Amino acid sequence: MDTYYVDGKFVEEDAALISAKDITVLRGFGVFDFLITYNKRPFFIKEHVARLENSARQIGLTLQHSNADICDIVVQTIEKNPHHTESNIRIVYTGGISPDGVTPQGNGILMVMVTPKHELPAWWYTKGVKIITIDIERFIPTSKSTNYLSAVFAQQKAHKTGAVEAIYKDRENRLLEGTTTNIFCFKGNTLITPPDDILPGITRNVVMNLTKDQYTLELRHLAADELNQMDEIFITASNKEIVPVIQVDDLFIGNGKPGDKTRHVMELFKNYTHAYGQGNIA
Ligand SMILES: Cc1ncc(COP(=O)(O)O)c(C=O)c1O
Structure with a gap:
């Protein structure tokens, strides 16, 4: 079982849940980024997190975490999964819950999903x-x-x-x-x-x-x-x-x-x- 980070907590993958009211679910409004590890070291993590921030800025999504905080959380989530030889890392920032279902309130959720790296066909x-x-x-x-x-x-x-x-x-x-x-x-x-x-x-x-x-x-x-x-x-x-x-x-x-x-x-x-x-x- 892998451990993910969801909204301030480390949880088992099956308990990684977000609200059905989140506008990422309802409208596809959110951002993500994806990276892998080499020898357990996340490859160009700062650049991936900077791109996440840039992706968010471009669509008008306000992040409540600094880039440095997101990098720290990614590293901690990798450490919570010592059973992986190498990892795939997916960072997701949701749009959050919006009373009218369409206007972002700056209350999105940060999720970090770390799974075993899977090999593509040779x-x-x-x-x-x-x-x-x-x-x-x-x-x-x-x-x-x-x-x-x-x-x-x-x-x-x-x-x-x-x-x-x-x-x-x-x-x-x-x-x-x-x-x-x-x-x-x-x-x-x-x-x-x-x-x-x-x-x-x-x-x-x-x-x-x-x-x-x-x-x-x-x-x-x-x-x-x-x-x-x-x-x-x-x-x-x-x-x-x-x-x-x-x-x-x-x-x-x-x-x-x-x-x-x-x-x-x-x-x-x-x-x-x-x-x-x-x-x-x-
Ligand atoms: C649309 C698109 N272009 C290019 C890439 C390749 O980017 P990267 O090399 O940072 O993985 C991705 C990555 O998923 C993508 O979604």
Whole structure:
């Protein structure tokens, strides 16, 4: 049984309850963030909590905790779960109860849910995956709100076609990001990733920093019809790390296998997270 933090208390996971009147339940108004541990050390916790605060600010949700307090609570919740080798950490800040069911009162609830990290299929990383594109634009894409209707909808479509992720395409035919991932493309030695109108992924940021000396980074939007000019594609996320993409809709990328440059970025990332877990990186 895992231990969660809910509204000031550590409770067993089955006793982690919030009110049915909370406007996160009624309206999908709330924010969350997600991170994992390496060697039990939460990866870029300050950045994840800063993003949570930023997500809240953007939708007009007032948090009653400082970022430092939230970081402390996350660390304490990890310590309450010593049976995990590595953990997935979900931080949720609800909208709270509102008398009219729609106007936030600044009384939201902080929850920290720590579960065992689950491994994704090994073939994703060795063989590469299929993704699809989908015509959806997220509302306030820079905020990780609890309204992930578009993600749940799009992932069902992806899974029906054997794909593991769906990439949002906007009305200008720009490919922005996946339902829970950021997208990168290699064209020659240039690594391209969209600059804005996306969730600023923490993994994306680490990848940009790790590769900046070896590849030319181009922060620009990707047109859906230029994918056939890309040599390699990969997607990034905290829980997935770096996943090579070999097919987008009906288009095969490169030679249909994870490319050398993507495998190089995976290696850089693996070394970096290992060093992070060892405490060799501040
Ligand atoms: C919409 C969206 N884009 C990108 C990401 C990747 O962000 P991160 O690397 O911080 O996990 C996520 C994470 O869940 C997401 O929900």
